[in-house]
Amino acid sequence: MDLGQTPENRSGDLPPGRISRDRMPYFFLSGARGEDGVYVARFFQDLSAAVRGRLPAGTPVAEVGFLEPGDDAEPLRWRADPESALATAQTFIALCSMRYFLSSRCGRDWGAFAERLDQHADSADAPASNLIALRWADDGPRAQPPMVGGAEVVMHATPYAEEIRELVKIRSHRVEYEAFLDALADRIVTAAHRFPLRPAELARMRAALDAFQDHPARGSGPGRSARVSFAVITGTKEQMSAVRSNVNSYGKRREDWAPYEPRTRQPVMDRAAEVAASRRLRSESVALDSLGDRLAAAGEHNEIVVLLVDAWATQLNELRATLRAASEQDDRTAAVLVPVNFEDPETEANSGMLRVEVLSVFRDRSRRHDLMFYPEVSTAERFDADLAVAIVEAENRLQRADAEAERTSGRSSSGRPILGGP
Structure with a gap:
């Protein structure tokens, strides 16, 4: 099936001197630092493998995703800095929890990507599927994602509404975890090819406001x-x-x-x-x-x-x-x-x-x-x-x-x- 433009040939100006077209990440994984960092890193590795296995033949696969560096990600070596990755990634994955919505850094990441989506507001195909919220920890009704562009962001479901971190941690959930990874990887690849996003200017990324400033978690x-x-x-x-x-x-x-x-x-x-x-x-x-x-x-x-x-x-x-x-x-x-x-x-x-x-x-x-x-x-x-x-x-x-x-x-x-x- 022809999924349309690939992330490698979409239009738009790249941040100068940062990422070449064949290095644009398929996904940017956003999580609060200190939030089960070892398991976040494991989830990133597993999701990267699942996405890599679904790419069209000939697609550069050196780095399909980007995990913002933290203490647990230091062994990884990236070809891009976080700002450039956020400015070019085709999908944004938020590991939602109360701690996530209390984090100003995560709020700015979310706000920066939401602004990229706003650039497509006049498009016939609204790229809502490019922003993906996951329930990393079930911290109650106040730990829900905010609206984007006037539309509600619905959590991407796990097989039995489990917390993502529990699926990663518990070996007995391996079947459910792999099924979840398959579905999520399909969504990432499909969104990246059907709704390719133009790269954003780094200055606009740096100026992004904290999207969670008025979130109920802080209210x-x-x-x-x-x-x-x-x-x-x-x-x-x-x-x-x-x-x-x-x-x-x-x-x-x-x-x-x-x-x-x-x-x-x-x-x-x-x-x-x-x-x-x-x-x-x-x-x-x-x-x-x-x-x-x-x-x-x-x-x-x-x-x-x-x-x-x-x-x-x-x-x-x-x-x-x-x-x-x-x-x-x-x-x-x-x-x-x-x-x-x-x-x-x-x-x-x-x-x-x-x-x-x-x-x-x-x-x-x-x-x-x-x-x-x-x-x-x-x-x-x-x-x-x-x-x-x-x-x-x-x-x-x-x-x-x-x-x-x-x-x-x-x-x-x-x-x-x-x-x-x-």
């Missing part, structure tokens, strides 16, 4: 948890090159900072958001020019603020001033974590100086045992654990403050929702 209501705001206090690669030689862990934005590189290339902002999501807390990044106002209003708004501080930031006058101003704010709901990578020879050689600088900025906190102050977080695993403790301590402080306010004012009930995750 208000009786069960809503508090918000965690993260402020990444470091510079860009260009800025940090003025004070240190090794700038491999920095990028074009502050939020690109990956302090534990090369062991893990994950930006610390993304890692922090995952820890917050694991407690069912929504999170967002705070611009440094609005950090003071956010810190001042945090307690009143039932909000936790976490400063993710690069010790090297103390060597830049502008950032040092930001740190000093932040240290003078009420620290009742503000946590400070300082990721430090001692595997970096430059950081190791200057560790004593950097520690002194950090402690001098946060002088008051360094004088007491504070569960919301971690001046040397030396590994990614320790970062996860320390941040979780800091969030719990902030929750406890907010609850105690609310109880005290209720006692002194004679209120019968609190006006602030109770904090805490499952």
Whole structure:
């Protein structure tokens, strides 16, 4: 059967200098980092094999899919970066869960691909089948995909409505799992050939908004948890090159900072958001020019603020001033974590100086045992654990403050929702 244009000969301009036409992925697999990463990687490998087996003869098959790199995907070597893959992939597969819809990164990925679909809105054949939602984890009715272009996105079903992760994990479900892979691979290949999508401009990919900003998983209501705001206090690669030689862990934005590189290339902002999501807390990044106002209003708004501080930031006058101003704010709901990578020879050689600088900025906190102050977080695993403790301590402080306010004012009930995750 003639499926029409192939992904190799469709029209449209490619992102310059990125992916050749014969390297356009058939699918882009989007999942929340930290969500059973080993099984996500296994699912990606199995799905890639199933898709590869269904391609027309002569189709380049070096990389039929793309899994956005995370800790578990590091052994894989890609010919494309995530932005280019998202700009050229023919289908988008979302591993839906509550954590997925709480992830700003996943929301931007979804939004970027949905915008590509909007480019075909005037087409007679609406390519709705190119965006595929899978139920990775059954987290209840709030973990449902949003509408795209005014149309409901229906979950691609498994044989007996199982969670995808359970099909991957449990060997006794092998028959059902293979049947599901076959059906999904058929859908991917058919969609890619019947509804070929034009590549998108990388600038538009980077400017994509978080499509889950108003998702029910983050919405208000009786069960809503508090918000965690993260402020990444470091510079860009260009800025940090003025004070240190090794700038491999920095990028074009502050939020690109990956302090534990090369062991893990994950930006610390993304890692922090995952820890917050694991407690069912929504999170967002705070611009440094609005950090003071956010810190001042945090307690009143039932909000936790976490400063993710690069010790090297103390060597830049502008950032040092930001740190000093932040240290003078009420620290009742503000946590400070300082990721430090001692595997970096430059950081190791200057560790004593950097520690002194950090402690001098946060002088008051360094004088007491504070569960919301971690001046040397030396590994990614320790970062996860320390941040979780800091969030719990902030929750406890907010609850105690609310109880005290209720006692002194004679209120019968609190006006602030109770904090805490499952």
